[in-house]
Amino acid sequence: PQTFYLADYTPPAFLIDEVSLTFRLAPEATRVISRIHFVPNPDATDRTFFLHGEQLKLISARIDGHDANPQITAHGLTAEVPDHDFTWEAEVEISPATNTALEGLYMSNGMYCTQCEAEGFRKITYYPDRPDVMAPFHVRIEGDLPVLLSNGNPVDQGTGWAEWHDPWPKPAYLFALVAGDLRATSGTFTTRSDRQVELNLWVRPGDEDKTAFGLQALKDSMKWDEDVYGREYDLDLFNIVAVDDFNMGAMENKGLNIFNSSAVLASPETATDANFERIEGIIAHEYFHNWTGNRITCRDWFQLCLKEGLTVFRDQQFTSDMRSAPVKRISDVLMLRGRQFREDAGPLAHNVRPESYQEINNFYTATVYEKGAEVIGMLKRLVGETDYYRALDQYFQRHDGQACTIEDWITVFEDATGRDLTQFKRWYTQAGTPHLTVTEEWVNGKYNLHFTQETKPTPGQPTKEPLVIPIAVGLLAHDGSEIVPTTLLEVTEAQQTFSFEGLTERPIPSILREFSAPVILHRDTNNGERAFLLAHDTDPFNKWEAGRALAKDVLVRMVTDGTNPDTGFLDALRQMALDDTLDPAFRALAMALPSQDDIAQTLFASGVTPDPIAIYTAVKTLSRAIAEHMADDLPALLASNTVTEPYQPNAEQSGKRALANTALSLLSKLDQGAAAQAQYDAADNMTQQLSALSCLIRAGTGADALSKFEEQWHADRLVMDKWFGLQVMLAEPEDTAQVVETLTARPDFDMKNPNRFRAVFGALSGHPAGFHHPSGDGYRIMADWLIKLDTVNPQTTARMCSAFDTWKRYDADRQAMIREQLERIAAKPDLSRDVTEMVGRILA
Numbered sequence: 001p002q003t004f005y006l007a008d009y010t011p012p013a014f015l016i017d018e019v020s021l022t023f024r025l026a027p028e029a030t031r032v033i034s035r036i037h038f039v040p041n042p043d044a045t046d047r048t049f050f051l052h053g054e055q056l057k058l059i060s061a062r063i064d065g066h067d068a069n070p071q072i073t074a075h076g077l078t079a080e081v082p083d084h085d086f087t088w089e090a091e092v093e094i095s096p097a098t099n100t101a102l103e104g105l106y107m108s109n110g111m112y113c114t115q116c117e118a119e120g121f122r123k124i125t126y127y128p129d130r131p132d133v134m135a136p137f138h139v140r141i142e143g144d145l146p147v148l149l150s151n152g153n154p155v156d157q158g159t160g161w162a163e164w165h166d167p168w169p170k171p172a173y174l175f176a177l178v179a180g181d182l183r184a185t186s187g188t189f190t191t192r193s194d195r196q197v198e199l200n201l202w203v204r205p206g207d208e209d210k211t212a213f214g215l216q217a218l219k220d221s222m223k224w225d226e227d228v229y230g231r232e233y234d235l236d237l238f239n240i241v242a243v244d245d246f247n248m249g250a251m252e253n254k255g256l257n258i259f260n261s262s263a264v265l266a267s268p269e270t271a272t273d274a275n276f277e278r279i280e281g282i283i284a285h286e287y288f289h290n291w292t293g294n295r296i297t298c299r300d301w302f303q304l305c306l307k308e309g310l311t312v313f314r315d316q317q318f319t320s321d322m323r324s325a326p327v328k329r330i331s332d333v334l335m336l337r338g339r340q341f342r343e344d345a346g347p348l349a350h351n352v353r354p355e356s357y358q359e360i361n362n363f364y365t366a367t368v369y370e371k372g373a374e375v376i377g378m379l380k381r382l383v384g385e386t387d388y389y390r391a392l393d394q395y396f397q398r399h400d401g402q403a404c405t406i407e408d409w410i411t412v413f414e415d416a417t418g419r420d421l422t423q424f425k426r427w428y429t430q431a432g433t434p435h436l437t438v439t440e441e442w443v444n445g446k447y448n449l450h451f452t453q454e455t456k457p458t459p460g461q462p463t464k465e466p467l468v469i470p471i472a473v474g475l476l477a478h479d480g481s482e483i484v485p486t487t488l489l490e491v492t493e494a495q496q497t498f499s500f501e502g503l504t505e506r507p508i509p510s511i512l513r514e515f516s517a518p519v520i521l522h523r524d525t526n527n528g529e530r531a532f533l534l535a536h537d538t539d540p541f542n543k544w545e546a547g548r549a550l551a552k553d554v555l556v557r558m559v560t561d562g563t564n565p566d567t568g569f570l571d572a573l574r575q576m577a578l579d580d581t582l583d584p585a586f587r588a589l590a591m592a593l594p595s596q597d598d599i600a601q602t603l604f605a606s607g608v609t610p611d612p613i614a615i616y617t618a619v620k621t622l623s624r625a626i627a628e629h630m631a632d633d634l635p636a637l638l639a640s641n642t643v644t645e646p647y648q649p650n651a652e653q654s655g656k657r658a659l660a661n662t663a664l665s666l667l668s669k670l671d672q673g674a675a676a677q678a679q680y681d682a683a684d685n686m687t688q689q690l691s692a693l694s695c696l697i698r699a700g701t702g703a704d705a706l707s708k709f710e711e712q713w714h715a716d717r718l719v720m721d722k723w724f725g726l727q728v729m730l731a732e733p734e735d736t737a738q739v740v741e742t743l744t745a746r747p748d749f750d751m752k753n754p755n756r757f758r759a760v761f762g763a764l765s766g767h768p769a770g771f772h773h774p775s776g777d778g779y780r781i782m783a784d785w786l787i788k789l790d791t792v793n794p795q796t797t798a799r800m801c802s803a804f805d806t807w808k809r810y811d812a813d814r815q816a817m818i819r820e821q822l823e824r825i826a827a828k829p830d831l832s833r834d835v836t837e838m839v840g841r842i843l844a
């Protein structure tokens with residue numbers, strides 16, 4: 001496949017000032033008639049007229065009314081055009097019903113819908129499918145379906161047709177069309193300049209009871225963006241549609257967001273607290289794209305982080321404001337470390353702004369999104385709150401209506417704050433997670449912190465330059481009081497020292513508070529000091545971090561020396577768990593043990609080849625030791641956090657449920673699941689039902705509950721995804737592949753549905769001891785299904801290939817087995833471009 005390079009960017013030869021599209025919908029023969037007015041771009045260096053187009057049947061093409069005689073290739077067409085503006089008219093035929101890749105126009109349960117980001121529009125009609133070509137769209141839809149939607153405002157409609165106009169110029173990737181038998185839950189939002197906006201959340205008949213939460217989240221997001229960023233919505237209508245078959249979480253199409261049903265539908269009976277929080281965050285994310293992504297878009301796909309990093313940062317801020325800021329920060333860091341640090345440490349490491357790709361869909365990654373958001377967070381920390389919002393105002397003012405680059409973004413901050421951000425920009429152009437080592441020194445009342453930063457080589461980047469690292473530090477006295485409150489140190493050199501004077505005692509440092517930079521911190525410390533910080537740190541993130549470091553230390557020693565669980569740790573954990581002055585959500589997070597993948601990554605980084613089975617066993621042993629250590633406390637901890645009020649998915653209730661369910665899961669190790677069975681039988685919400693079911697499966701007494709669950713929920717696809725996933729996640733390592741085999745043989749395992757596929761295979765790759773079982777069966781069944789799915793849905797297949805990206809960590813036998821499977825995938829005839837690139841990078 002062809003490789004595309006950032007360095008090769010050239011401006012478009014032609015711009016567009018108007019697009020009209022007519023869709024005559026038919027499942028296997030939809031006609032798309034386009035009329036596009038092209039204008040030569042004065043900034044262009046090349047006059048070639050090229051339109052992208054893939055898998056299209058061209059019926060006719062005319063330029064200014066004359067036959068266009070285009071030259072057609074697999075990727076598009078070229079034609080002779082006049083040297084002034086002209087009108088292109090074309091008619092193509094496409095087949096939505098057989099489009100299983102879910103890119104372009106496709107069908108899901110009888111409903112038509114689109115997904116055009118990144119390059120799906122070229123599967124709808126011939127067009128310059130690149131984000132720097134922006135145009136107002138007029139759309140006419142003809143089809144025998146009750147609801148016909150597109151972007152913007154409705155113009156007119158009748159039986160079997162509707163017309164839409166979107167006045168805001170947009171790139172083709174933001175185009176959307178939906179047609180089907182849909183029901184709306186509606187509301188209104190009054191903007192701060194007193195305009196009424198009609199809001200609709202469209203679902204399939206039967207799902208109307210799962211829309212209230214999403215609609216409220218939309219209103220909250222609209223209000224928040226006005227209050228915090230001064231951004232107002234700009235159309236009379238905002239539509240959201242829920243679709244069952246969708247590759248991503250959701251899509252921010254102008255005025256017509258399309259959501260994976262798992263990212264919007266929720267009722268207390270069918271969705272967990274975690275689902276509700278995720279839905280709120282995704283609704284906010286897509287809504288916030290209206291300004292950061294749609295009004296200001298990306299010049300090219302290398303700039304993806306311009307909209308995604310910023311919009312993730314904004315949705316994280318929103319969730320912090322709606323819920324608990326410390327809990328949100330801890331959860332985000334867990335995700336960052338689990339997914340992005342893993343990516344940065346392996347063969348798939350890439351810059352926040354990549355410089356080349358074969359398939360852009362492979363770069364919708366944790367690095368672009370989550371590290372991209374961390375970079376914005378660091379920038380905000382460095383310039384301060386006031387200057388950050390001042391710079392954002394300038395960004396919106398200067399670039400509204402444009403397709404921009406990271407350079408534009410950085411320049412706005414330089415102009416607004418007077419800072420030179422040349423070095424800071426390396427965060428965008430250098431891959432890998434920096435290692436920050438700190439040592440300290442106490443001499444004559446002077447306390448020195450020495451920092452050393454180092455970033456290891458990543459694929460294609462053998463040498464690394466020092467980064468600007470904002471480090472939030474606080475100093476504590478031995479009585480637990482804070483003698484130096486949080487202070488921001490700015491490390492810019494490879495080695496740098498900061499001094500604190502006038503202290504009366506040698507302090508205990510709390511470094512990298514709030515996780516002020518996405519780095520791996522190394523410091524020679526001991527468990528006494530960690531326990532001290534767990535008890536006394538005033539920074540909630542570092543308080544949690546201290547507990548996590550203790551747990552990691554205990555687990556690593558259990559795995560490497562076979563030591564018994566450390567009683568010092570068990571005491572510290574118990575004390576924290578029972579401390580009623582702490583937020584229950586925080587306590588639940590602090591009681592969760594580090595993930596098995598995290599332990600594997602830590603061992604590998606310290607030169608030890610991780611054994612996934614040994615790690616699995618250690619985690620199990622430690623959980624049991626915690627349960628025994630707290631045996632007398634657990635019933636009370638469970639009871640005092642049991643919510644008796646009617647279910648609400650808010651932060652307060654979900655925090656209590658999280659802590660109660662942590663207690664339940666420990667208790668289930670001691671009572672053979674008796675308490676869990678009681679909770680299962682009484683549960684009136686999915687959070688309680690699912691956590692009880694997990695406890696029962698882990699206790700080995702879940703068979704009955706599993707079949708009752710299936711009986712109750714067999715008709716609900718989203719709930720059944722949980723049922724599929726849980727069985728894989730909680731399988732014994734030696735049984736895991738067999739469980740996958742059994743589940744995938746069921747008639748309701750539909751691999752065309754990405755949610756169902758991910759429920760099973762995402763769970764397999766998230767269960768290291770099952771996936772990496774020495775039999776190799778986990779690898780084999782994963783590869784078998786990736787090969788099958790590649791023909792159906794390359795994008796989802798490619799995503800799932802990252803299951804293998806840690807393979808170099810493991811022993812020679814495992815590496816050989818994984819290599820064999822990767823080579824088997826690579827050898828599949830007609831392997832997609834998406835998977836070719838992923839497997840190639842992983843094997844390289």
Ligand code: DPP
Nearest residue numbers: 117248250251252286
């Ligand atoms: N829909 C995806 C997102 O919002 C891609 N833009 O991140």
Ligand code: ZN
Nearest residue numbers: 285289308311
């Ligand atoms: Zn996004």
